[in-house]
Amino acid sequence: MNDKQSVSTTINGHVYTADCEPRLTLADFIRHQCGLTGTHLGCEHGVCGACTIMVDGRTARACLMLAVQADGCTITTVEGMADGDRLTPLQEAFWNNHGLQCGFCTPGMLMCATELLESNPDPTATEVRERLSGNLCRCTGYDSIVTSVLDAAEKQRS
Amino acid sequence: MTITEPVQSQTKYTGARIRRTEDPRLLAGRGQYIDDVTVPKMLQAAVLRSPHPHARITGIDTSRARALPGVFDVITGQDLAAVADQQPVIWFPIPEQRIARTHALAVDRVRWVGQAVAAVVATDRYVAEDALELIEVSYELLPVVADLDAALAPDAPKLYDDWPDNVSGSLTYRNGDADEAFASADLVVGGSFSHGRAFGCPLEPRGCIVNWDSFEGTLDVWLSTQSPNLARDLLAEVFDVPVHKIRVRTPHIGGGFGNKFDFYGEEVIAAVLSRRTGRPVKLLEDRAESFVATGHSRDQRLDFEMALSQDGTILGLRGTSYGVLGGALGTVGSGPPWASVLTSMGPYKIPNLELHLKAVVTNRAPYGSYRGWGAPKGNLVHERLIEMAARELGMDRAEIRRKNFPAPEEFPYFTGAIFTYDSGRYADCLDLAMSKVDELGWRERQAEARAEGRHVGIGYSFHIEPSGYGPSRILNLAGLAHSGFDEAVVRMDSGGKVTIYTGQINIGQGTHTIYSQLAADTLGVPMDDVVVVTGDTDSCPYTGYGTGGSRAATLGGAAILRASERLRGKVFRVAAQLLEASPDDLQIDSGTISVRGTSGPSVTTRDVGDAAYRRLLDRLPDDEMPTLEEVDVFDPVNMATSFGCAALLIEVDPETGTVSMLDCLQAHDCGTVINPMLVDGQLAGGLAQAMGGALLEELVYDEEARLRTGSFRDYLLPTATDIPPFHFYHQETPAPDIPGGMKGVGEAGTIAGVSLVASAIDDALTEFGVTVTRFPVTPPRLLEQIREATSHKEGSQ
Amino acid sequence: MKPAAVGYARAGDVQEAVALLSQHGTDAKVLAGGQSLVPLMSFRLARPSVLVDLNRVGSLDYVRDEGTSLLVGAMARQRDVETSPLVAEAAPLLAEALRHVGHVTNRNRGTVGGSLAHADPAAELPTLVTGLGGELLVEGPAGPRSIAAENFFVGPFTTAMEYNEVLTAVRLPRLPAGTGVAVEQLARRHGDLAMVGVVAAVHLGPDGSVDLVRLAASGVGPVPVRLHAAEAVLVGAPPTDEAIDDAAATVAAAVRPPDDIHAPGSYRRDMAGLLLKRAVKTAIQRSEASA
Incomplete structure (x- = not known):
C-alpha cells in the first residue's frame, strides 16, 4: 500500500499523470512533477497560504493535500490565471497598487482574492482583510494588497 | 548646509509613482526562486540538527543512513572540518573582542538547539529526511546558559572553556561629562527595556545549489542571498579557493530583511557535499529549520537613563546595552547591539553621553542581521525615555521632542558617538505628522471613544535611520572586514538601448524599477529602453557590502547616476559628430538627440549606438574609444541619515490586555524620493514587521534553553487583520553627500514601529499609568501590568 | 518537512473504512480534511502506517x-x-x-x-x-x-x-426559537486557535428569566469543559448583571487551564470567566432581538 499510486489530475486545462508515493504532497507534485513552480512553499504546515491553489473551484492549501487525493480533480494554479501574456484585472490591480514586493506570497493572495471576489464582488476593506488573514505577507504590510483587491473589485463591477 | 543638486536637470521618471518593471512575471507565477531552480544531475541535501542546547558530541554513527537506498553521502563535522575553515565573522566593532567561531557542522560540541551536526545528500528531500532519522548521535549533556542573567551569573557555566566568563566583549563611548550632567539634572528618568528574540522571517526560507567541479577547481553557486559578492569572498576564505573560481548567482529572492545578508553554514555544507559526490547539491532550509538556522535578532536588554532640566532640555544619556548573542557569533558578530548604542540618542541633541555595550554569549542560536540592525532598540531607548520625561514634566510629547532637535543649520550634526547626521528638518517632519493626525480626525475618534469608556490612544515615534553604510575606510576603522562602496556599469549597446549592471540585489524592494528610472532620466531615454542585470558575480560589478544598510537607492543609485551622467556625455560627443554640432549645445529627450533651441536635424541613441559599435568610419570621433560604457564606483564621504515621525491610533481592552491597531501614519524624509509608491511600500512593510515584534513575534526559549516556538502556530507573524491601514507623507531634504540626494528608507518602519506601539498603548492606558518596557507586549503581560498599576494606585490612595 | 512513508487507501463507504482500519490496526489513521493531520505528518510528529481516506465517502x-x-x-x-x-x-x-x-x-x-x-x-x-x-x-x-x-x-x-x-x-x-447564541474568544490573531474561548446559548422565558442556558469553554483543560455550575446559577432567574457575575465566578473552580507560551493558565482561567460574561450578555441581547 506504500507503493506508488497513479495520479491523474487536470491543472490549468492540461492533464498530468504520474505515479506518486502516497506521502508526496500535492504542492510538491505540482511544483516538481508538473513543473508549475508558481505555487510556493513558505511553511509546509498550512499556515502561510503561499501554496494556495484552486481545487475543484475552491481554494485549498496544496501543502495540506496529498497528491493521491487530487486524482481526478480539476486544479487552477497561478500560472492558469493570465490569458497568454494578458494579466487578469486582479493581477493588474496588484501591479498598479504595488500589491507585491518579493512576490512570494502573491500566488496565494491572488487565489484567495479571486475566491472572495467570486462570491462577494463588492467587499469592504474589513472583509478583504479578514479573507486574506490566512495568507502571510512579510513585505507589504498588507495595506497595498487590500487596496489592490478593492481596486480590482471596483474595476470588475464597472 | 550644502546641498548637492541632483545631477540630472530634467526629471521625468524620478519622483513619479511608477509601477514596477519586476511585477508582471511575478504576478503570473513565472518568478524563479531558489527552489524553482533545478540543475542537471542535482541531488538534494538535508541537515541533522542538535536537539540539545549544550552538549559534547561523543559519537556519530552514520552507517544506517548511508545504507538507505537513494543516499549518496553523509558527512559529520569532522568530515567538513577536513576541507573547510570555520564560519567567518566580518564585524569586529569591539576591540579585543573574543570571537566565538564554529564550523558549519559542529565538530565536538553543540552550543544551541538546532546547531547542525551532520548532513545527508540523497536523490530527493524525502529520502534525505528519511536518512536523517537513521543517524545516531551520542551526546554528553552540559549545563546550559539559557538567558542573559544566567550568562552573567557569577557561577555561570561557560560556553567556551578558555574564556574567563561568557562575555564576548565590552565597549564604552563617552562624550561630554555624563556624571556631571546627571548630578545637576532636575529630572532623571530611567528604564530597563527588553526586546524578545525575533527574526526577519522572509516568507521564502533560505536555500542554495552548489556545484563543485573538482576538475576545473570551480564552485558554481545559486544562493538566495542579499550579498553575492560577500558570499563569494567568504566561500573563497572558507575553502581557500581563488575568488575568480567562484561564481555566485541569485534567483528571485522571496524576502530578505537582512536574514539573507548573512553567510550561513548551509552554503558550506552543500559545497562539501557537492565536492564529495561530484554532483550539484541543493540544500533548502525548511520552515521548521528556519526558526533555529536563520539568524536571530533583537534579543537585547537596554538599561538606560536620561537626565533633563526642568524645561525639558536633555542633558545626558547613559546606560548599557546587553546583546544576548548565541552560542557562536554570526556573520555580523555583535554589530546590531553595537548599532543600538550608537543610535540610542536618536534625533536629539544630547551633550553628555556614557554608553556601554556588553555582548554576551548564551546557548541560543547565533545573532544575525535583521532590518533595522540595532537601531530599533536604540529607538526604544530615546523614544521611551523622552515620553517618560514628558509625563514627569507635564510637557506635551511633541513639545519636548521639538525642544531637543538639532536645527537644520546645525547639520552636519555629530551625535557624540561615531555617527554624523548629514542633513535634517526634524521639526518640520514632526509638525507634518501632527498636522496629519489632526486631519485624519484621530483626536475626535479618541475623544469619542473615551467618552464611551473605551481605551483609545495615540502614539508617536520619531526615528533616525543612518543609511547608505558607508565610507569604506571608516567602516574598516569601526571594525568591518569589508567595505561600503558600490560599483555600477551602465552600457548602451549597438542598438542604443541601455543595460545597467550592479552588485545590488533585488529582494522585493524594487531596485530594478528605480535604477531604470534614475538611468532613464539621466540619459534622457525611455524607461522601457533600460534593463537592469543583477545577481551574478561573473557579470555584475562589486558591491562593498551587499544589499543591506539601506544602501540600494543611495549608494547603488548614486553610482548609476554618475555612470549615466558620464555616459550621456559620451553619447553627446558621438551625436555631436553625427549632427556636426557642439556636444555642449545638445539635448536629449526620449532617446532623440538634437541641438537645443532649434528644430533642425536629430539623431537617436540607435544612431549613436551604431556609430560607436558598428559603422565607426567618419561617425565616431577619432579620439573616442569604441563602445558606450561607463563604470562608476561610489564610496560616500558620509552616511545619509533619513528620519521620520510616525503616529498610531490604538485601542486596548484593559480587561483582557489585547491591543487593536486602528490607523497609522508616518511623515518621512528620505531626501529625494525616486518612486513614492515604492517608498511607501518600504515604510509600510517595515512598520508591519515592527508591529509584529511589538505585539506578536517572539522566539521563546525556556529555562532549559530549548526553543518553544518551532512553527508558524507559535511564532506569530502579523496578518492582514492585525496590521492597520497606513498613510504616508513625504518631505524631501536631500542628502548633501549623495549624488541625487537620496537617503535610505528600507529600515525606517522597523526602527520606529516598536516604540510607536508602546507610546500608543501608554496613551490608551493613561488612566492606569502604564509604561510598556518589554516586547512583545502580549495580552497576559499587558494585563498583568494593568493590574499591577491598578493595585499600586489603589494602594497609594 | 516531508512526511514519512505512508500507505494510502481510499474508502468508498463507511464499511470499507472500518474494514481497512480493522485490517491495519492502531497505526492506521483516518484522513478527512487533512488540515490538522497533514501538518503533523510534515513535522513527522504523526507517522501513521496507512491513511484511510474518507474524502470520497459522499454518504x-x-x-x-x-x-x-x-x-x-x-x-x-x-x-x-x-x-x-x-x-x-x-x-x-x-x-x-x-x-x-x-x-x-x-x-x-x-x-x-x-x-x-x-x-x-x-x-x-x-x-x-x-x-x-x-x-x-x-x-x-x-x-x-x-x-x-x-x-x-x-x-x-x-x-x-x-x-x-x-x-x-x-x-x-435544535434550540427553541429565539435562543441567542454567542462565541467569545481570545486568540492572538484572527483565525488562530484561541487561547481561551466560551460558547453560549441562552433562551429567555416569557417572564424574562432564563429558561435554557448552555455554556462551555475551550482552552481551559485537557478537554472542552461544559460549565454546569454557571448554567445552574443562571437558569430559572432573570439574567441580571449580578447573576451573570455570579455565574462567571463559578468558572475558576470548574477549569484548570494549562500554561503554554501564549498565556499562563491563570490568565486563561481569569479570561474564561470574563468571556463567559461577555458571551452570556451577547447571547441575551441576540435572544431578545430574535424572540
Missing part, C-alpha cells in the same frame, strides 16, 4: 433536519455547513463557531467530523458540541453507536472511539 457529506435535532455528516465541509441556510436556522451557534475555525481556505477542506475526531481541547467544534450536549455517531465492526459529547472527549487529542471506529455524524439538539 457522509450532508446536513439533515431531524425536527428536534440537526444531523451533520462527518465529511460535511466546514465551509458548507457554515453557509448552510438550514444550519443558520436550526443551529446558529454552529455557524457562529465555524466562522472562528481557521480561515476560509481551511474550512473549504476541513470537515466537521475531522475537527471533532481530532479533539483539540482548544478548538471550537468540540467545545460547541460539548456545550450543546451533542451526540457523536460512530460506526465500528460491531455496527453504529452513539456517544454523548461529554463522554466522547477523554483527553487532549483523544476520544472514546476505538481505533477501528469511524465518526459518521454529529447530532445537535
Whole structure:
C-alpha cells in the first residue's frame, strides 16, 4: 500500500499523470512533477497560504493535500490565471497598487482574492482583510494588497 | 548646509509613482526562486540538527543512513572540518573582542538547539529526511546558559572553556561629562527595556545549489542571498579557493530583511557535499529549520537613563546595552547591539553621553542581521525615555521632542558617538505628522471613544535611520572586514538601448524599477529602453557590502547616476559628430538627440549606438574609444541619515490586555524620493514587521534553553487583520553627500514601529499609568501590568 | 518537512473504512480534511502506517433536519455547513463557531467530523458540541453507536472511539426559537486557535428569566469543559448583571487551564470567566432581538 499510486489530475486545462508515493504532497507534485513552480512553499504546515491553489473551484492549501487525493480533480494554479501574456484585472490591480514586493506570497493572495471576489464582488476593506488573514505577507504590510483587491473589485463591477 | 543638486536637470521618471518593471512575471507565477531552480544531475541535501542546547558530541554513527537506498553521502563535522575553515565573522566593532567561531557542522560540541551536526545528500528531500532519522548521535549533556542573567551569573557555566566568563566583549563611548550632567539634572528618568528574540522571517526560507567541479577547481553557486559578492569572498576564505573560481548567482529572492545578508553554514555544507559526490547539491532550509538556522535578532536588554532640566532640555544619556548573542557569533558578530548604542540618542541633541555595550554569549542560536540592525532598540531607548520625561514634566510629547532637535543649520550634526547626521528638518517632519493626525480626525475618534469608556490612544515615534553604510575606510576603522562602496556599469549597446549592471540585489524592494528610472532620466531615454542585470558575480560589478544598510537607492543609485551622467556625455560627443554640432549645445529627450533651441536635424541613441559599435568610419570621433560604457564606483564621504515621525491610533481592552491597531501614519524624509509608491511600500512593510515584534513575534526559549516556538502556530507573524491601514507623507531634504540626494528608507518602519506601539498603548492606558518596557507586549503581560498599576494606585490612595 | 512513508487507501463507504482500519490496526489513521493531520505528518510528529481516506465517502457529506435535532455528516465541509441556510436556522451557534475555525481556505477542506475526531481541547467544534450536549455517531465492526459529547472527549487529542471506529455524524439538539447564541474568544490573531474561548446559548422565558442556558469553554483543560455550575446559577432567574457575575465566578473552580507560551493558565482561567460574561450578555441581547 506504500507503493506508488497513479495520479491523474487536470491543472490549468492540461492533464498530468504520474505515479506518486502516497506521502508526496500535492504542492510538491505540482511544483516538481508538473513543473508549475508558481505555487510556493513558505511553511509546509498550512499556515502561510503561499501554496494556495484552486481545487475543484475552491481554494485549498496544496501543502495540506496529498497528491493521491487530487486524482481526478480539476486544479487552477497561478500560472492558469493570465490569458497568454494578458494579466487578469486582479493581477493588474496588484501591479498598479504595488500589491507585491518579493512576490512570494502573491500566488496565494491572488487565489484567495479571486475566491472572495467570486462570491462577494463588492467587499469592504474589513472583509478583504479578514479573507486574506490566512495568507502571510512579510513585505507589504498588507495595506497595498487590500487596496489592490478593492481596486480590482471596483474595476470588475464597472 | 550644502546641498548637492541632483545631477540630472530634467526629471521625468524620478519622483513619479511608477509601477514596477519586476511585477508582471511575478504576478503570473513565472518568478524563479531558489527552489524553482533545478540543475542537471542535482541531488538534494538535508541537515541533522542538535536537539540539545549544550552538549559534547561523543559519537556519530552514520552507517544506517548511508545504507538507505537513494543516499549518496553523509558527512559529520569532522568530515567538513577536513576541507573547510570555520564560519567567518566580518564585524569586529569591539576591540579585543573574543570571537566565538564554529564550523558549519559542529565538530565536538553543540552550543544551541538546532546547531547542525551532520548532513545527508540523497536523490530527493524525502529520502534525505528519511536518512536523517537513521543517524545516531551520542551526546554528553552540559549545563546550559539559557538567558542573559544566567550568562552573567557569577557561577555561570561557560560556553567556551578558555574564556574567563561568557562575555564576548565590552565597549564604552563617552562624550561630554555624563556624571556631571546627571548630578545637576532636575529630572532623571530611567528604564530597563527588553526586546524578545525575533527574526526577519522572509516568507521564502533560505536555500542554495552548489556545484563543485573538482576538475576545473570551480564552485558554481545559486544562493538566495542579499550579498553575492560577500558570499563569494567568504566561500573563497572558507575553502581557500581563488575568488575568480567562484561564481555566485541569485534567483528571485522571496524576502530578505537582512536574514539573507548573512553567510550561513548551509552554503558550506552543500559545497562539501557537492565536492564529495561530484554532483550539484541543493540544500533548502525548511520552515521548521528556519526558526533555529536563520539568524536571530533583537534579543537585547537596554538599561538606560536620561537626565533633563526642568524645561525639558536633555542633558545626558547613559546606560548599557546587553546583546544576548548565541552560542557562536554570526556573520555580523555583535554589530546590531553595537548599532543600538550608537543610535540610542536618536534625533536629539544630547551633550553628555556614557554608553556601554556588553555582548554576551548564551546557548541560543547565533545573532544575525535583521532590518533595522540595532537601531530599533536604540529607538526604544530615546523614544521611551523622552515620553517618560514628558509625563514627569507635564510637557506635551511633541513639545519636548521639538525642544531637543538639532536645527537644520546645525547639520552636519555629530551625535557624540561615531555617527554624523548629514542633513535634517526634524521639526518640520514632526509638525507634518501632527498636522496629519489632526486631519485624519484621530483626536475626535479618541475623544469619542473615551467618552464611551473605551481605551483609545495615540502614539508617536520619531526615528533616525543612518543609511547608505558607508565610507569604506571608516567602516574598516569601526571594525568591518569589508567595505561600503558600490560599483555600477551602465552600457548602451549597438542598438542604443541601455543595460545597467550592479552588485545590488533585488529582494522585493524594487531596485530594478528605480535604477531604470534614475538611468532613464539621466540619459534622457525611455524607461522601457533600460534593463537592469543583477545577481551574478561573473557579470555584475562589486558591491562593498551587499544589499543591506539601506544602501540600494543611495549608494547603488548614486553610482548609476554618475555612470549615466558620464555616459550621456559620451553619447553627446558621438551625436555631436553625427549632427556636426557642439556636444555642449545638445539635448536629449526620449532617446532623440538634437541641438537645443532649434528644430533642425536629430539623431537617436540607435544612431549613436551604431556609430560607436558598428559603422565607426567618419561617425565616431577619432579620439573616442569604441563602445558606450561607463563604470562608476561610489564610496560616500558620509552616511545619509533619513528620519521620520510616525503616529498610531490604538485601542486596548484593559480587561483582557489585547491591543487593536486602528490607523497609522508616518511623515518621512528620505531626501529625494525616486518612486513614492515604492517608498511607501518600504515604510509600510517595515512598520508591519515592527508591529509584529511589538505585539506578536517572539522566539521563546525556556529555562532549559530549548526553543518553544518551532512553527508558524507559535511564532506569530502579523496578518492582514492585525496590521492597520497606513498613510504616508513625504518631505524631501536631500542628502548633501549623495549624488541625487537620496537617503535610505528600507529600515525606517522597523526602527520606529516598536516604540510607536508602546507610546500608543501608554496613551490608551493613561488612566492606569502604564509604561510598556518589554516586547512583545502580549495580552497576559499587558494585563498583568494593568493590574499591577491598578493595585499600586489603589494602594497609594 | 516531508512526511514519512505512508500507505494510502481510499474508502468508498463507511464499511470499507472500518474494514481497512480493522485490517491495519492502531497505526492506521483516518484522513478527512487533512488540515490538522497533514501538518503533523510534515513535522513527522504523526507517522501513521496507512491513511484511510474518507474524502470520497459522499454518504457522509450532508446536513439533515431531524425536527428536534440537526444531523451533520462527518465529511460535511466546514465551509458548507457554515453557509448552510438550514444550519443558520436550526443551529446558529454552529455557524457562529465555524466562522472562528481557521480561515476560509481551511474550512473549504476541513470537515466537521475531522475537527471533532481530532479533539483539540482548544478548538471550537468540540467545545460547541460539548456545550450543546451533542451526540457523536460512530460506526465500528460491531455496527453504529452513539456517544454523548461529554463522554466522547477523554483527553487532549483523544476520544472514546476505538481505533477501528469511524465518526459518521454529529447530532445537535435544535434550540427553541429565539435562543441567542454567542462565541467569545481570545486568540492572538484572527483565525488562530484561541487561547481561551466560551460558547453560549441562552433562551429567555416569557417572564424574562432564563429558561435554557448552555455554556462551555475551550482552552481551559485537557478537554472542552461544559460549565454546569454557571448554567445552574443562571437558569430559572432573570439574567441580571449580578447573576451573570455570579455565574462567571463559578468558572475558576470548574477549569484548570494549562500554561503554554501564549498565556499562563491563570490568565486563561481569569479570561474564561470574563468571556463567559461577555458571551452570556451577547447571547441575551441576540435572544431578545430574535424572540
